[in-house]
Amino acid sequence: MVTKQFTGSPDEADLRRADSLARELFSDIANKWALLIIEVLGGRTLRFSELRDQIDGISHKMLTQNLRMMERNGLVEREVHPTVPPKVEYTLTEPGRALKKTVDGMCDWTHQYLGHIEASRNHFDG
Amino acid sequence: MVTKQFTGSPDEADLRRADSLARELFSDIANKWALLIIEVLGGRTLRFSELRDQIDGISHKMLTQNLRMMERNGLVEREVHPTVPPKVEYTLTEPGRALKKTVDGMCDWTHQYLGHIEASRNHFDG
DNA sequence: CCGAATCCACAACGATACTG
């Protein structure tokens, strides 16, 4: 994505394409709501409204938007039950569950270093 | 993380405080630029301008903002050399390096599942 | 070279209302 030079070689073109895809994907998932959805969903299957109830502060709109994005990227599977009233369930796919493991690491880190961070903040703010 | 109930117990108050801190922290670091900075910085020490050159597309403003935030949270250490011209170097702290390990996991994931994701996108878009 | 402040375009977001 940084290379401005163009060699015409197909191999390099492929690399650039893969690189830009990786970056795009990274931008997609490196956001607060997407990561929270992955965490809350975990290995379970949850309805839209259940997700919304369990993710504090998320709006209807943000939830749908992120779920669409995650479905598009193959992180969640969307299952529509043609009942009245409608019922839509979401489940992490295999790639989604794999990603969850790394997000778990981030959460663990957060709790592990909570003390460090709080101290650092107090020092910085004062 | 979601509990709305209030019991008045000091222990629960502590938990709520820690919880809100964790959320705040999560919102801070769960963003594209912060994670990219952590990745690029790695174990090295880099100047402001070097960081800027190596992170494609980041603006001066975003870089400073995120570096401040990360310094405040104790993820990076900022070292000012009182020379002319000025020289400011940034290094990951120990908590920062610990976090990097989990971010590495995210990057690995990205590359590992690139094929899945591309296929899923093509299917979704078509 | 680095940082802070200003301005402002534009995207993100919440609220609302309507459909199946």
Add this chain to the structure above:
DNA sequence: CAGTATCGTTGTGGATTCGG
């Protein structure tokens, strides 16, 4: 209940400038 669309507001982030 879940999804889409629209609207109005907020706020993010880029460009620029000036100061240390």
